[in-house]
Amino acid sequence: MAGKAQERRKALRKKLIDLAEAHIASDGIGAVKARALAKEANCAVGAIYNVFDDLHDIVIAVNGRTFQRLGQAVADSLVGKEAESPTDQLITMSYAYLEFAAANPNRWRTLFDVQMSTEMVVPQWYLDELERLFGFIAGPVSRCFPEMSAADVALMTRALFSSVHGIVLLGLEKRISAVPPDHLRHMIAMLLVNATGNK
Amino acid sequence: MAGKAQERRKALRKKLIDLAEAHIASDGIGAVKARALAKEANCAVGAIYNVFDDLHDIVIAVNGRTFQRLGQAVADSLVGKEAESPTDQLITMSYAYLEFAAANPNRWRTLFDVQMSTEMVVPQWYLDELERLFGFIAGPVSRCFPEMSAADVALMTRALFSSVHGIVLLGLEKRISAVPPDHLRHMIAMLLVNATGNK
Numbered sequence: 001m002a003g004k005a006q007e008r009r010k011a012l013r014k015k016l017i018d019l020a021e022a023h024i025a026s027d028g029i030g031a032v033k034a035r036a037l038a039k040e041a042n043c044a045v046g047a048i049y050n051v052f053d054d055l056h057d058i059v060i061a062v063n064g065r066t067f068q069r070l071g072q073a074v075a076d077s078l079v080g081k082e083a084e085s086p087t088d089q090l091i092t093m094s095y096a097y098l099e100f101a102a103a104n105p106n107r108w109r110t111l112f113d114v115q116m117s118t119e120m121v122v123p124q125w126y127l128d129e130l131e132r133l134f135g136f137i138a139g140p141v142s143r144c145f146p147e148m149s150a151a152d153v154a155l156m157t158r159a160l161f162s163s164v165h166g167i168v169l170l171g172l173e174k175r176i177s178a179v180p181p182d183h184l185r186h187m188i189a190m191l192l193v194n195a196t197g198n199k
Numbered sequence: 200m201a202g203k204a205q206e207r208r209k210a211l212r213k214k215l216i217d218l219a220e221a222h223i224a225s226d227g228i229g230a231v232k233a234r235a236l237a238k239e240a241n242c243a244v245g246a247i248y249n250v251f252d253d254l255h256d257i258v259i260a261v262n263g264r265t266f267q268r269l270g271q272a273v274a275d276s277l278v279g280k281e282a283e284s285p286t287d288q289l290i291t292m293s294y295a296y297l298e299f300a301a302a303n304p305n306r307w308r309t310l311f312d313v314q315m316s317t318e319m320v321v322p323q324w325y326l327d328e329l330e331r332l333f334g335f336i337a338g339p340v341s342r343c344f345p346e347m348s349a350a351d352v353a354l355m356t357r358a359l360f361s362s363v364h365g366i367v368l369l370g371l372e373k374r375i376s377a378v379p380p381d382h383l384r385h386m387i388a389m390l391l392v393n394a395t396g397n398k
Contacts, residue, residue: 112369152389159366159386166365167358170311187358190351195394 013051013061015041021062021107028106029113032059059114060123066107067129073100074136086140087196093136094164094188101168112169137161144196160195164188212250212260214240220261220306227305228312231258258313259322265306266328272299273335285339286395292335293363293387300367311368336360343395359394363387 019040023031032055038045052058077096081089101108138157145153171184218239222230231254237244251257276295280288300307337356344352370383 155382155386156389156393158369159390162365162369162386163362163390164365165369166361166363169368170357170361170364183354187354187361190355191358191362191394194355194396195390197393197396 009051012041012043012047016048016052016058017061017065020058021065024059024062024110025104025107029059029110056114059110060126062107063111063114064123064125064129066104066111067126067133069104070097070100070108070111071129071133071136073097074133078136085199086143087192087198089140090137090144090160090192090196091189093140094192095185097164098168098172098184098188101172105172134158134161141196144199160192163191163195167191208250211240211242211246215247215251215257216260216264219257220264223258223261223309224303224306228258228309255313258309259325261306262310262313263322263324263328265303265310266325266332268303269296269299269307269310270328270332270335272296273332277335284398285342286391286397288339289336289343289359289391289395290388292339293391294384296363297367297371297383297387300371304371333357333360340395343398359391362390362394366390 016037019037020032023033023036034045034048034055037058038048041048048055048058052061074093074096077092078089081092084092134154134157137160138153141157141160142148142150142153145156148156167184167187171187215236218236219231222232222235233244233247233254236257237247240247247254247257251260273292273295276291277288280291283291333353333356336359337352340356340359341347341349341352344355347355366383366386370386
């Protein structure tokens with residue numbers, strides 16, 4: 001019986017994550033609401049809190065899926081490009097990041113909308129996905145800066161990720177402070193070619 | 200009498216902007232609510248909509264003040280640094296940007312939280328402030344890249360602004376994907392020194 005209850009919990013968790021993901025994909029993080037989820041999952045509102053601590057946990061679970069798909073998209077972009085220069089590999093990955101964000105705007109934005117800071121306990125799988133993503137970037141970065149210390153390579157990796165993120169973020173939101181959307185790829189390439197010395 | 204009504208409208212507008220600014224400064228954009236503003240301004244909720252089209256307009260007015268102060272902070276940072284290299288001037292301005300964002304987190308975040316895209320009509324004063332801010336950056340950028348076309352200087356200016364914005368944004372929100380906060384200045388300098396060739 002315990003096994004059956006466990007399975008039912010697991011099925012409800014998956015169902016709630018599926019439903020929340022659909023809401024996030026179409027309308028963003030603000031569309032994740034307990035009452036609506038309970039109605040769609042055909043369960044009581046209280047039942048949600050039997051399988052998740054709070055709504056925040058459901059969003060984190062959705063972000064886990066998004067993160068995994070984003071990491072895969074970045075990894076896939078390098079397939080067959082092993083012989084490219086490290087700068088070109090960084091540009092290739094950045095374009096994949098831009099394309100993922102443009103194709104999945106609400107899912108992508110939700111990765112950053114949720115309050116997740118270094119001050120809270122972060123799930124291990126989240127850290128693992130993050131390390132995997134930074135691992136792809138750190139390789140070419142260290143080849144661009146062979147004289148750089150490992151600590152600085154780690155910081156440069158995060159700086160370049162943050163820079164491309166900033167260009168994609170302001171660009172895709174079409175803010176007037178940003179680069180015009182059709183120039184985004186050109187800008188990313190200009191920045192990375194100059195920042196890495198085109199190694 | 201028309202003059203007096205005009206003055207009353209102007210006074211109410213200013214009062215509402217003051218109140219909204221206080222709410223934004225302490226709790227962010229979500230704290231701007233018509234009912235609370237009306238109560239604090241001692242007016243009817245409908246009176247708000249006599250002097251503003253909607254709450255969005257009040258937030259834009261608050262952002263106008265923030266933008267003006269941000270531009271001033273960036274301009275002030277260059278006073279006495281006229282002889283610095285263009286790269287050092289970009290670093291100095293970026294540090295001023297970081298400091299402004301860190302000292303005014305909610306006001307700063309609201310600049311980017313509000314929906315303002317190239318697709319909507321943007322107030323002229325907003326465009327003027329933006330041009331003023333980019334003007335500070337474009338000067339040193341063009342000196343770093345004397346061979347670059349004016350169009351590319353404009354794009355590079357926006358790319359570098361977006362990059363520093365991304366580093367500050369992810370860094371200040373202490374997201375695990377970002378650089379550690381105490382390393383932010385180092386990272387900004389590393390990025391700009393490399394991206395500009397330290398000219």
